[in-house]
Amino acid sequence: MDSIIKSQPTVVVIFGATGDLTWRKLVPAFYNLYLDGRLPDNFAIIGVGHRDISDADFRKKMHSGVDTFSRRGKSKKKEWEVFEQMLSYQRGDFTAKGTYDTVSKLIKKHEKEWGERSSHIFYMAVPPIYFETITTMLGATDMVNNRKTDRLVIEKPFGYDLDSAKQLNNLLHSMYDECQLYRIDHYLGKETVQNILAFRFANALFEPIWNRNYIEHVQITVSEKIGIENRGNYYELAGALRDMIQNHILQLMCLVAMEPPVSFNAEEVRNRKVDVMNAIRRIKPESVNKYAVRGQYGEGWTHGKKVKGYRQEPDVNEKSNVETYAAVKFYIDNWRWQGVPFYLRTGKRMNETTSMITIQFKNVPHQSFPDEAAGNWQPNRLVLNIQPHMDIRLRFQAKKPGLEMLLRPVDMIFDYNEEYSSGSPEAYETLLLDVMEGDSTLFMRADQVEASWDLLMPIIKMWKDNPATNFPNYAAGLQGPEEAEALIAKDGHNWMVPPAAPEKEK
Numbered sequence: 126m127d128s129i130i131k132s133q134p135t136v137v138v139i140f141g142a143t144g145d146l147t148w149r150k151l152v153p154a155f156y157n158l159y160l161d162g163r164l165p166d167n168f169a170i171i172g173v174g175h176r177d178i179s180d181a182d183f184r185k186k187m188h189s190g191v192d193t194f195s196r197r198g199k200s201k202k203k204e205w206e207v208f209e210q211m212l213s214y215q216r217g218d219f220t221a222k223g224t225y226d227t228v229s230k231l232i233k234k235h236e237k238e239w240g241e242r243s244s245h246i247f248y249m250a251v252p253p254i255y256f257e258t259i260t261t262m263l264g265a266t267d268m269v270n271n272r273k274t275d276r277l278v279i280e281k282p283f284g285y286d287l288d289s290a291k292q293l294n295n296l297l298h299s300m301y302d303e304c305q306l307y308r309i310d311h312y313l314g315k316e317t318v319q320n321i322l323a324f325r326f327a328n329a330l331f332e333p334i335w336n337r338n339y340i341e342h343v344q345i346t347v348s349e350k351i352g353i354e355n356r357g358n359y360y361e362l363a364g365a366l367r368d369m370i371q372n373h374i375l376q377l378m379c380l381v382a383m384e385p386p387v388s389f390n391a392e393e394v395r396n397r398k399v400d401v402m403n404a405i406r407r408i409k410p411e412s413v414n415k416y417a418v419r420g421q422y423g424e425g426w427t428h429g430k431k432v433k434g435y436r437q438e439p440d441v442n443e444k445s446n447v448e449t450y451a452a453v454k455f456y457i458d459n460w461r462w463q464g465v466p467f468y469l470r471t472g473k474r475m476n477e478t479t480s481m482i483t484i485q486f487k488n489v490p491h492q493s494f495p496d497e498a499a500g501n502w503q504p505n506r507l508v509l510n511i512q513p514h515m516d517i518r519l520r521f522q523a524k525k526p527g528l529e530m531l532l533r534p535v536d537m538i539f540d541y542n543e544e545y546s547s548g549s550p551e552a553y554e555t556l557l558l559d560v561m562e563g564d565s566t567l568f569m570r571a572d573q574v575e576a577s578w579d580l581l582m583p584i585i586k587m588w589k590d591n592p593a594t595n596f597p598n599y600a601a602g603l604q605g606p607e608e609a610e611a612l613i614a615k616d617g618h619n620w621m622v623p624p625a626a627p628e629k630e631k
């Protein structure tokens with residue numbers, strides 16, 4: 126194993142410590158970092174929440190989270206017993222100064238023991254209504270005054286629209302340096318997503334054809350079989366556009382479309398991504414219907430079980446006009462991508478759970494083979510499967526074995542699970558380690574967030590001002606609304622679905 130350089134002593138304070146995110150993702154991720162020897166020797170997590178529970182209760186709850194959600198399965202007794210010593214809990218009202226005084230005392234206690242000041246990381250695992258309060262209260266303390274080592278991690282959604290995102294950025298910038306702010310988008314921590322950069326910029330092969338001369342169109346699909354689960358309160362204020370496209374899917378698009386960075390440096394990589402955002406053509410209000418489609422699921426079937434429609438979910442208005450499906454077509458106005466459509470779509474309660482990027486190449490310029498040979502002919506296609514399949518597939522034509530010249534498509538596949546036996550770290554492991562090490566490459570900078578809101582504002586406004594009249598317009602467990610098929614079909618394409626492999630011929 127490579128020798129590991131550990132971060133300096135660190136205290137992580139999690140606001141929202143009794144919530145789902147801490148239980149399912151954050152503490153299991155820290156636990157795996159501990160098992161991998163990646164935590165600093167002097168390390169502590171202080172959970173802060175509204176509920177009145179003891180350290181022991183908190184540790185017990187976190188233990189169940191690790192046992193249920195850790196990628197390594199159930200924890201081992203000895204290892205857990207060491208790790209749990211790093212966890213403590215503090216009940217606190219986020220609006221009360223006393224809460225921050227207590228946290229400060231707890232941090233100082235650790236530092237006294239360690240004999241040095243530690244890095245302070247404050248994680249906002251709370252609903253966005255608390256962002257302003259917590260960051261303002263913290264900003265008034267000395268816990269965040271070391272610009273080099275004290276950091277804030279802010280979960281999505283960052284803002285509700287362009288104005289609120291700007292307002293939040295302005296507030297944060299009045300108290301913190303941008304280099305202290307880690308706006309998290311967990312998609313960027315996924316192995317397969319990070320690999321897009323490696324695939325594009327560590328190989329010479331694809332770059333010459335990665336442009337409008339060879340690429341016909343690009344599709345990005347993130348579909349989920351699950352509904353909104355128990356997040357009605359959140360989802361009613363979000364919808365698919367805000368929940369997935371504003372952040373995860375636009376980030377994927379930037380990774381596909383960005384220019385090669387000069388170096389793998391946080392500012393350089395983020396600059397190249399912002400360039401893409403700035404070059405994406407703004408959709409005019411009168412054209413929203415031509416470029417964007419929305420949908421909402423009604424009742425249907427999934428996993429052989431009858432499931433509720435969105436409007437019947439808990440905490441959802443029975444006349445809700447919130448979209449659970451969104452598809453958008455964008456163009457990028459620059460030399461590389463002029464005229465190449467990028468189709469993005471996402472939906473809840475779809476027929477498949479999949480995140481995939483398809484690069485569809487153009488036809489060959491001249492078909493040399495007779496029609497009889499080319500019966501099953503398909504243009505080249507590159508599929509980057511993000512999850513749950515983790516692979517990259519390049520489809521090309523090959524001669525079918527036999528006495529005649531018959532062509533058929535085949536796939537060349539790089540499959541993560543076949544290639545590597547060691548499991549990949551979870552996105553949160555990568556991202557939390559990056560925060561501890563002060564590497565913000567995979568985090569959203571203020572201008573990135575604002576640019577992506579800016580891009581979506583015409584759609585958001587149009588949809589708000591013109592409530593859908595046909596909701597629900599797709600049944601749970603199916604492919605989404607018909608209008609989304611039309612969005613892409615009118616350009617002569619269709620949505621790709623996994624598995625991307627061509628059927629084997631006998």
Ligand code: BG6
Pocket residue numbers: 311349368
């Ligand atoms: C979250 C969204 O950001 O991402 C959820 O709020 C969505 O609605 C989730 O289900 C998907 O993440 P993943 O990692 O499960 O694909």
